[in-house]
Structure formats: C-alpha cells, structure tokens
Amino acid sequence: MERRPIGIFDSGVGGLTVLKAIRDRYPDEDFVYFGDTARVPYGTKSERTIIKYSLENARLLRKFNVKLIVVACNTSSSYALDILKRELDVPVIGVxxxxxxxxxxxxxxxxxxxxxxxxxxxxxxxxxxxxxxxxxxxxxxxxxxxxxxxxxxxxxxxxxxxxxxxxxxxxxxxxxxxxxxxxxxxxxxxxxxxxxxxxxxxxxxxAEETAIETGKFLGGEVKGNGEVRILVSDMSRRFKKIAEMIMGESFPVEEVSVDVC
Missing domain, CATH: 3.40.50.1860 (Rossmann fold)
Structure with a gap:
C-alpha cells in the first residue's frame, strides 16, 4: 500500500508545535510540513490575502500526495477553513x-x-x-x-x-x-x-486536541518509522534553531517556492 503523508501548514515556525503533537501520537505516519516564512505574519493581513495564501499553501502540499491537511495556523483556520474544505479533495482539519x-x-x-x-x-x-x-x-x-x-x-x-x-x-x-x-x-x-x-x-x-482530531481520519494501516519533511518559503538559520527546539531533534529544512502551485 502506498504511503501518503499528512500535510501541515502554518505561516511560520509555530505550526511545528502541532506537528510535534501529532507525530508524538502517530510516530508511524509520514509528514510534510510547510512554513510560509517569506510571508509571515498572517495575522496583520486582509481576509482576502489570508484566504489566498492558505489556498496556495494547501495546493503546494497536494503536490506531495498528502492524505489530509492540518491547517496549523489559527488565522488561516479562522478565515479559510470552510473554503479549503470545499476546494480540496482531501480532509482538512483546523485548530x-x-x-x-x-x-x-x-x-x-x-x-x-x-x-x-x-x-x-x-x-x-x-x-x-x-x-x-x-x-x-x-x-x-x-x-x-x-x-x-x-x-x-x-x-x-x-x-x-x-x-x-x-x-x-x-x-x-x-x-x-x-x-x-x-x-x-x-x-x-x-x-x-x-x-x-x-x-x-x-x-x-x-496541539493535543488537534492530534486527537487528526486520528479520526487515520486508518492505522501505516507501520514503521515515519519520515518528516520540512519545507519553508524562505530559509533562515533562526527557523532551524527554533524548529530543533520544538521537535527535540534536527530535520533537514528545504526551501521551496509557493509559485509551484
């Protein structure tokens, strides 16, 4: 059976707290995390821009054949969750x-x-x-x-x-x-x-309640150590440092362009 990852996105590094909680509960799962560090913060943006960015982030994650998407950003969850649920062909969970x-x-x-x-x-x-x-x-x-x-x-x-x-x-x-x-x-x-x-x-x-909610969409069929892939729209040493502090271990961080959507 093909392994499909769980997709998670946030405006920056904060959503890694959600990734950590979900991974601690479901260590066999694969994950793709995207932090939109080039456009952080979202909280001062207009509703239209927040929705636009959220859709772009979700479409980026869909490129990795994710089986569900966790919107680990309260601002995106507040404004874009219903639209994401309508637009995407995978389950979408907010925080x-x-x-x-x-x-x-x-x-x-x-x-x-x-x-x-x-x-x-x-x-x-x-x-x-x-x-x-x-x-x-x-x-x-x-x-x-x-x-x-x-x-x-x-x-x-x-x-x-x-x-x-x-x-x-x-x-x-x-x-x-x-x-x-x-x-x-x-x-x-x-x-x-x-x-x-x-x-x-x-x-x-x-984070913990979101991890519990995520479990409702998982079939339990995945076995073996899961992999974590962390993507950002703008690379910085600071992100890597804080990410390691949150996750308790180091993961490679890749820079990608949201324009691929």
Whole structure:
C-alpha cells in the first residue's frame, strides 16, 4: 500500500508545535510540513490575502500526495477553513475547534480568555466555537500582534518579550479568567513567559486536541518509522534553531517556492 503523508501548514515556525503533537501520537505516519516564512505574519493581513495564501499553501502540499491537511495556523483556520474544505479533495482539519473544546474542558469558572493575532481575534472564531459548546461561558479576547514577530526573531525569554506580555495580558487578568487559550500556534513557544505573567491561569493550546482530531481520519494501516519533511518559503538559520527546539531533534529544512502551485 502506498504511503501518503499528512500535510501541515502554518505561516511560520509555530505550526511545528502541532506537528510535534501529532507525530508524538502517530510516530508511524509520514509528514510534510510547510512554513510560509517569506510571508509571515498572517495575522496583520486582509481576509482576502489570508484566504489566498492558505489556498496556495494547501495546493503546494497536494503536490506531495498528502492524505489530509492540518491547517496549523489559527488565522488561516479562522478565515479559510470552510473554503479549503470545499476546494480540496482531501480532509482538512483546523485548530480553532480543537482549541475551543480544550478550553471548555479546562475552565471551572466559565471565564475564558483568548489571545491571538489581530485577524484571528477580529474573526470571532474562538468566541463562536466556545459558545457553540457552552453558551453560558464568558469569552474575553485580546489581540497580541507583537508575539509572532518576537517568536520568529527568537526572543522567547527576552526582557522585551516579558514587557510586551505584561502589557497585553494585564487587561485579561482583570477579567478574572481561569483559562487562557493560546489562539496562535506560535504562542506555545512563549508558555514560560505567559505562564509567569498569568500565574494560576490554565494555558490551553490546540496541539493535543488537534492530534486527537487528526486520528479520526487515520486508518492505522501505516507501520514503521515515519519520515518528516520540512519545507519553508524562505530559509533562515533562526527557523532551524527554533524548529530543533520544538521537535527535540534536527530535520533537514528545504526551501521551496509557493509559485509551484
């Protein structure tokens, strides 16, 4: 039987947190990951551009005969998921719904905070998904647009990053939230910083729930050690360094052009 990989894309390095969670759960599977590092961040782009980039990324992954696509980008999931599902001939999974499910499971007070890119917060996707699960929950949202460039810069524990986190998160802490959704797959890389700023607040990222959702589309027929192929639209040493930190091991990184679609 032909081995077909799982395709995953993100605007940059953050989606590797989703790849890691899925691979840890399904180590026999093959993966092709694409990080659109030449066009990161997506969170400040228009809806039209986000959809365009998402379609191009998905079509690039289809060149590798993937059996399903995981949209490991909250911004793309918020705006392009339904379009991708209509346009593609393979299953497509987003990260917003799994993150919302995890947050509802975690909260005890019913006060949930959501942080994300400007586009993700503006879309209201997390609020809609959370309220569709439990309409009595209060959802407080806050865009944190500087987090992605700080992460892509590699400033994961920098003093500036702590200052930015304090500035962004003080408003949400004043809402007495007990659960905070990291509504961007880059944000788990700042868990140490966010955790110290938001003491005694449960941090939720969608990676593990997305891995569980992915399993629903896998037949379990693949055996043997899976392979991982990592592609980017712009090569940088910083990407390789952060990728190795996330994955816990080193993988070759290839530069490709999205124009092949």
């Amino acid at each position: 917003v719904r799994p993150g919302a499910v995890a947050a509802v499971k975690a909260t005890r007070t019913g006060n949930i905070g959501v942080i994300g890119t400007e586009a993700t917060v503006k879309s209201g996707a997390y609020r809609r998904e959370i309220l569709s699960i439990n309409p009595f929950i209060k959802v407080f949202q806050k865009p944190c647009p500087l987090f992605v460039p700080l992460i892509e810069e590699g400033w994961l524990e920098d003093r500036v990053t702590y200052m930015v986190a304090e500035r962004y998160l003080s408003e949400l802490k004043g809402k007495n939230i007990d659960t905070l959704v990291l509504g961007c797959t880059h944000y788990p890389l700042l868990k140490n910083v966010i955790g110290k700023v938001c003491n005694n607040i449960t941090l939720v990222d969608s």
